Amino acid sequence: MLTSGRNEGGGERTMSAPTAIPYDSFIAEFYDYIPTVTVRRDLDFYLSGAREYGDPILELGCGTGRVLLPLAREGSNVAGLDISEAMLARCREKLAGEKDEVRRRVQLQCGDMTDFDLDVTFRLIIIPFRPFQHLLEVEQQLSCLRRAHRHLSPGGRLILDVFQTDAQRIHDPAFLKETPPLREINLPDGRKLVQTERTAAFHRAEQRNDVELIHYIKHPDGRQERLVFAFTLRYFFRFEVEHLLARTGFRVAELYGDFDRSPLLDDSPEMLFVAEKI
């Protein structure tokens, strides 16, 4: 992965090595407030998946618990795995404020979704909001799916959520420019945050884009910072994902183009695969 957490306003704040974990940076603190995240409309989809397929549930790349905690509040036993200690720390903080019965339903573990062994099986495994797109190499993608397969009980389901690739976004120079600022957010400690984003580079032969989420921070004392969360995203095409799933022992049971369970069409924003372990 690329760099994370560059402060371009007044010198470098953090600059991670190529192997570092991008989410172990300032982004863990902002994650639950930024528009990229708060506009997600996927919770009902995952809650209804939990009702349909049952628990225990494993969320791979659970982050700050945005999806995991509502699942546990609704009564599911949920395990969460994430590679970022900083994201998990936020999740633990939020979990500490939940009722005892919710806390008892949640297990969290730091680990890599391409290489984990939890010694338990699940009825449902979910990978909400792009963790799978952080797996840049085919071998990583296959390892993740094989691990998921091994951790599912017979007939268990895997829900894989990736965006449907928009052809313009993989070559059009317009996307190299910063987007207009989104609405200003008030952070709990009095800072104000405005977010923009841009594609930093296209790598079509590798099916990857380098992406930057740019954060302009105003401190209560008037100081300003520009923090860049930079990462690389792998994009997928429908039949590529179907082939990956077929190679790892899954059958695509349902396929949707959005969280309202509408069919996958040319202009659908998402590709939501509900895959059954065979």
Ligand SMILES: C[S@@+](CC[C@H](N)C(=O)[O-])C[C@H]1O[C@@H](n2cnc3c(N)ncnc32)[C@H](O)[C@@H]1O
């Ligand atoms: C966009 S966040 C999604 C978090 C959460 N699923 C949600 O819907 O809000 C992506 C998460 O994937 C995690 N991640 C990326 N690569 C991972 C890996 N190889 N193993 C486990 N987690 C990973 C990141 O640390 C981050 O927390």
